[in-house]
Amino acid sequence: MRTADIRSRFLDFFAARGHTVVPSAPLPTPDPTLLFVNAGMVPFKPYLTGEQAAPWPRATSVQKCLRTLDIEEVGRTTRHGSFFQMNGNFSFGDYFKEEAIAVAWELSVTDREHGGFGLDPDRIWVTVHHSDDEARAVWRRVAGLPEQRIVARGDEDNFWSMGVPGPCGPCSELYYDRGPALGREGGPAVDEDRYMEFWNLVFMQYERGEGTGKSGYPILGELPRRNIDTGMGLERMATLLQDKDNLYEIDETRPVLDRAAELAAVRYGADAPADVRLRVVADHVRTALMLLADGTTPGNEGRGYVLRRILRRAVRAMRQLGFHDPALPELLPVARDCMAPSYPEAAESFARIADQAYGEEDAFRTTLEQGSTVLDTAVAKVKAEGGRTLPGAQAFLLHDTYGFPVDLTLEMAAEQGVEVDRAGFTALMNAQRERARADARARKSGSTADIAALRTVLDAHGPTDWRAWETLTTESRVLVLLGASGWVPAARAGEIVTVILDRSPFYAESGGQDSDAGRLSGSSAEAEVLDVQRPLPGLVAHQVRITAGELAVDDPVVAAVDPEWRLGARQAHSGTHVLHAALREVLGPTALQSGSYNRPGYLRLDFPWRGGLSPAVRGEIEETANRALRRDLPVDVRWMPLPQAKELGALALFDETYGEKVRVVEIGGAWSRELCGGTHVEHASQVGTVALTAESSVGAGMRRLEAAVGIEGFAYLARERDLVSRIAEQLNAPRAELADRVAGLLDRLKAADRENARLKERATAGRAAELAATATDTGRAALVTTVIDGSPDEARALALAVRDRLPAGRAGAAAVATGTGALVLALNEPARDTGLNASTLVKQLLGGRGGGTPDTAQGGGLPADRVTAVLADLPGLLHAG
Structure with missing residues (x-):
């Protein structure tokens, strides 16, 4: 039975028994305590804890999950996987222990022709909490299990809580005896490889207090509403029903493993180290596919870093197997074909997924070539000197200069029998972060010494030839390099310095608009532009990180703004003007912008107002803004004397010093006319859309509007549309009737609560x-x-x-x-x-x-x-x- 069929059979079984089928939530979760959904119950957590009333009395789902705490164990054992799917059925104060056990037994042992999984009932064992006599009795009564196949276990194995005060309760787990070839007799307490756990039933009936560990807390009493939370591992059930040894051999992973083996010209099962690497590839390629399908992109922090690490581990495992060509173009389509029957979005979004994955592999292969040589040399030197520990400074060099993640250094060093001075590496990283924070503080506030030094530059070379309004690229010359301790003649890879150019296309942060991003490229150096400021009138200072080579004073460079960044910034800044005009049109002239911030995809606008805005007013403001975009109002930029600008009614929003002539940005003529030095689109329609995402208080008598613009605005609206679609589907109601239907449900719930009371x-x-x-x-x-x-x-x-x-x-x-x-x-x-x-x-x-x-x-x-x-x-x- 294919994994996709097991999935649909599970959902159909519970749907036929009154459960609402709830679609899987995306892997990235809004839960602030988690990066990703790591258990099937996570999307239902507010209902299980009582924070929110459940919209259904009983539900079922197959939830995508990701766990990376033991990522190093992936492939080393056949029991660890990073991505997995959890089948679950849930009761929110509806049925409890007896029915949960009964339906689990029925689905497990009913023959396949009648909708079950057809497991042999004589090979099923269960465990119960040692205090749960009720569960033991139910298993005997419902399933007819003999006493020897009902195993009592303690809190560590069979009592569940979330690790914090709240709901908790005993568990009952189902195991399947896979036969004497896989281990010793005696049940799950003796051998959990032979006896594979495939389902866990959690009976949430108590409230726990403060405490640590799995049993170091008091039980405060019974919950007012007892809940059921069960989890059946989909991959484990597929392992059983497909008669496979482990999760790497089922239909959703084995094709990737086989293709990797074919590319590397190795045979799975012939060599233990190679088998480990093949399992890593099979797991990580599938995991990366699902993360990318859910919108995660590779990055250096949080979710993005998890994805980057997983992709790089897969690529490196292929290189260890002897395959040095690009691997993901060969493997990712196989994973897509495996997962698309259950998750069509993996195929529908594959062009985007592939572009991001293949680009990440290309970048990493370059990093790996350079860093591996340096690491191998350093390890050889440590061994030659009789040592066993790679210095932290060496690991920091690999990280800072070659972009080598420290976890990769740890893994590669361990493979060669060498440890890494992690404490030394951490100390150097903390020192670098502190220097960066100090530099940032200095850039924002400007120390007396820095300002004096920069004034000397301004006096010697004159104002920066600033071209941000005209072009994205200039041929420039390095006038000055300023490090943490003063002037420097040159800066090497990994260093962060302030660069003064004679000519610059970069927009410096001002007027609420974030600074541009981009690069400096020379014949002997590459640098990433991190920040751009105006420490003195007329002088543009670029904070850069040297990514390759050495940058020196007088070097010619090409200064290039990231065009996608600039486009997003222009959309956001013009969107801010449009929203401000719409705000004043709806609320009146007193709703005058008192502060703003915009960056690609996002804007916020502060204005004086007493009390929050109603949904109807927010909707009117948003509609007014988007009508202006639809009319494609022209965007004009004019220079004029300040008195003329004031006579025209141009809004001067901030306490800035203006020259004799000022820059006036008009959108639709008098409809929006403001003094502004920012970058803008040429026609209002180029903003795309303005989607209000939040309205809040930021102080007495001050409100804040936030909005997504451009492609991010459309993405936000798409998510809202999908949410409405899911709710409409769950309620089986047309969208136009949703508000009334939800209001009716709430009224009925309140009436039911009153009647119950x-x-x-x-x-x-x-x-x-x-x-x-x-x-x-x-x-x-x-x-x-x-x-x-x-x-x-x-x-x-x-x-x-x-x-x-x-x-x-x-x-x-x-x-x-x-x-x-x-x-x-x-x-x-x-x-x-x-x-x-x-x-x-x-x-x-x-x-x-x-x-x-x-x-x-x-x-x-x-x-x-x-x-x-x-x-x-x-x-x-x-x-x-």
Whole structure:
């Protein structure tokens, strides 16, 4: 059975049993604690924790997941993979333990002709938490499993929590015996290779407190709504149903592995080190494909760095196998064909995916050629001197000069039997970061020494011949190089310096517009432009990082602005003017821009206003801006005397010093007319779109609008469209009816909550009357005690209801405990008149814990097996007073 078929069979099974099919969330997650979705329950986390009400009582999904904490183990064992898919079924306060076990068993053992997976029931073992007698009994009753195939395990294996206070509960895991050829008999406690786990059922029924580890925390009580979270590893089920040894041999990964083996002219299974590398390639190429399909791009930080590392590990593994040509053009299409049946977007977006992946490989192959030679030489020297540790300075040189990631240095050094002084490397990296921060502070504030030095440059060479309004490229000459400690004659690869050119096409940060990005290229050096500022009027300073060679004073260079960056900057700056004009048209002339920032794809605009803007007003502002773009209003730039500009009504927005002539940017003539030194599009339609993404307060009487523009604006709108489509699909409603449908659902939920509360109150009242009739005479007060299967709040409500129904004028007490160790004691007024105190009694019963008022008190933390005994002590305490 193909993996795609297993996936659809799982979803169809649960859909037929009332579960809403929820599409997989993208791998990048908005959860601030995670880079990527790493478990099937992550998209459902707000519903499982109670932060949000679940939109459905039960759901099912096949969620894309990524884990990289043990990425070095990928390929070394056949149990580790970075990308994987998790089949799951979820209940949000609907069904619980018995039904979860029943449906898992049914799907697992039902024959394939009738929609199941057809596993042999005599080869299935399960584990339960050692305290979960209920789960054990359900497995015996539902599945008829014998005792020896129901294995009790402790907290480390069979109790789940998120690692922080919140929901938790016992687990029950399903294992399949793959036969004696793969290990010892005795069940999963003996051998988890032979007995492969394929499904984990989590019964969320408790709330945990603070603590560390898998068991170092208290259980605070029962959850008000018990949930089910299950996870079936799709790759593991494919391994079983395709009768394969491991996840690398199933239909979604083996074709990539086979193609890699063919390219490298090796045979899988013939050589252990080669097998490891082939598995790395199979896993990483598939993982990279799925990350790229979900919009992640290679980079140096966060998600981008994870993707870059995965791609580079795959490329390097192919080189280790002896294949030195570009590998991804041969392997990525194979992975696409494997994954497209389940994820059509992998094929639909393949042109973009391939362009990014192949470009990353080309860049890395150059880096690898240079860095490997340097590393091999350094390792040989360490060994020749009898050492075992590569100095941190050498690892830093590889990183800083050759772009060699330190994790790659660690891996390659380890393969040659050499360690790396990681502490030394980290110290050098921290020092570099601190220098960069200091440089940045100096650039922003301008130290006295720097300003004096730059003034000397200005006096000696005159103003920079600045061409940012005219061109993206100039032939320039290096006038000055300024390092962290002053003038320098030259700068080498890896160094960050300030460069003054005689001529520059780069826009320097000003007027809310970010500085340009680009490069300086000379016959003996390449440099990346990091920042551009105007430390003095007329002088343009470029902060650059030398990426190759050596840059010296008087060197001729070609200064080139990144054209894509400039286009994005022009769209964002013109978009800011358009949004400002739309804002004033809708809100009036007092909504005057008081600050702005724009960079490619993004803009923000601050303006004085009392109170937030309603959705309708925000929509009107956005529509007004986009109507201007649709009309393709002309963008004109004119120079004129300042008085003439003021007479025309041009807006001067900032406390800047203007010369005799000022630059006026008009969009649609008088509709938008502002003094501005930024770069702009030639026609309004070139902005593309203005999509408002946020509106917020930034201080008393000050609001901020944020928007995506250009291609980023369209991407934002596409995501919003897709979200609406998913909601419409889930609700089976036309888009035009979504608002009413959601409002109706909310109304029904509120009504159901009110009805549930009313029914619960009625049930509590009825039970309280029954219990009050069973009160026993302790000699000093009538007493009712009972244990319920409920929450502490439910125990409190019942205790108060019983107390109020005890005979009037007679001293009475009601004690209600929960099976999880919470206790509530309520006394009526005649009992308190005899000197009894509920808070004192609870503390006596619980060894000093708990407390409250003289009439009602509660406490917790009792072991479950002590609840009955503690209640039995209460009559004696009441009698003693």
